[in-house]
Amino acid sequence: MDKIAVLIPCYNEAVTIKKVVEDFKTTLPEAVIYVYDNNSSDDTAKIAKEAGAVVRHEYKQGKGNVIRRMFREIDAECYIMTDGDDTYPAESAPEMVDMVLNKGCDMVVGDRLSSTYFEENKRPFHNFGNDIVRKSINFLFKSEIKDIMTGYRAFSYQFVKTFPVLSKGFEIETEMTIHAVDKNMSVGNVVIQYRDRPQGSESKLNTVSDGIKVLKTIARLFKSYKPFQFFGIISLLLLIIALAFFIPILVTYSKTGLVPKIPTLLSCGFLSVVAIQTFFSGTILQSLRQKEKQDFEMNLNNVYFKMQQLLKK
Known part of the structure; x- marks a missing residue:
């Protein structure tokens, strides 16, 4: 059983994955870095392995499918989930780990929206969508989560092994948040300094189609949980x-x-x-x-x- 496991789901992140792996190895030297490649057509898996990560594969497309396999296969006292696009700072990880291991948090949210997200993110509809989703969930589920859709989170072993992954794509973050709130789990918040993707790295998130999926997920989970x-x-x-x-x-x-x-x-x-x-x-x-x-x-x-x-x- 690992003390700390860093989970990085990846799809075509050859431009940034080396830096992400090296940053987390420097910040959390005791952690095991896992990169799960999701049918990348570039050298993401090769570069990640050369950088020192444990590379595994999920051939069923979709971020939710990758996270399902990660959570099933890896045992750790604390999990850090991040993206391979170098938008989340590894420097915030020790504080998130401390909140899980020493302060009893089941999920710690890397809060982008309280810092630099709206300035750094160059996609205005993403900003609008994040705001709508956050307000909708907090209203429907009577919660106060600061950032619903962030891909930067820390989890306890109990959360990971009791979380039923139903979503296949990017709506997985919404599902995680609602699950934690509904099950009365301890949720922490760490404000992080978000940075936009570097030049040459492209987002796989489609504002309209993935936004509709997220809203449908909220409606489905509201029906199921309440x-x-x-x-x-x-x-x-x-x-x-x-x-x-x-x-x-x-x-x-x-x-x-x-x-x-x-x-x-x-x-x-x-x-x-x-x-x-x-x-x-x-x-x-x-x-x-x-x-x-x-x-x-x-x-x-x-x-x-x-x-x-x-x-x-």
Whole structure:
């Protein structure tokens, strides 16, 4: 079991990967640097190996797929996850490690948005997207995470071994954040000095398509993690629509004793029934979520026991 493992998912980062590996080897000499190559068409894997990293491969495309394999294969007391594009400073890693190993944090967020991100990042729509995602998640999940989509994080063994990776691509960071908040894990924040990619290094993130995936992920996880609120909102909207069409019919009936719009009345009744069914669906799913949370706590204890056994070896 490693004391510290630095995890670097990579796809075509030949321009920067050598510097990233060397920076982390200098800053965290006790750490093992793992570079997982994700079907790069350049010399990323070769350069990383020559720089002293342990190089492995994930042939299923997508950052989420890479992280799933990393988390499954590597055992460590503390994990540092970073990108291979040299946008995150290795100098912040010791503070993040300390928060995991000595202060009980399960996840430490490398916070770009509180420092230089909006000045350094030359893609305005990325800035706008980060702001929208951060505010949406903090509102829906009642959290105060400073940077939702940062790729620079530190994790405990318990977080890594209990995190179910469902996303395949860049939406994985959003999933990590929501998981930590929902499971009441200890989340720390370290402000980092973000720098934009150097010349010759290109981002693989597509602002529109990946942004849509992230928003869909938020909606999916909100439904899964907070079913009562999700279905409650839908139920309320259906009920409001039903009432909006029913009230004019009721007013007409009170004045004339006639119901001139029978189809509308039937539709109102149908919507009301659906609203009630939706509400009780949310109630039932919320009860199942409570059981799932109890099971998670038991699993967390088992993972902690396993970690203690690994440390004794």
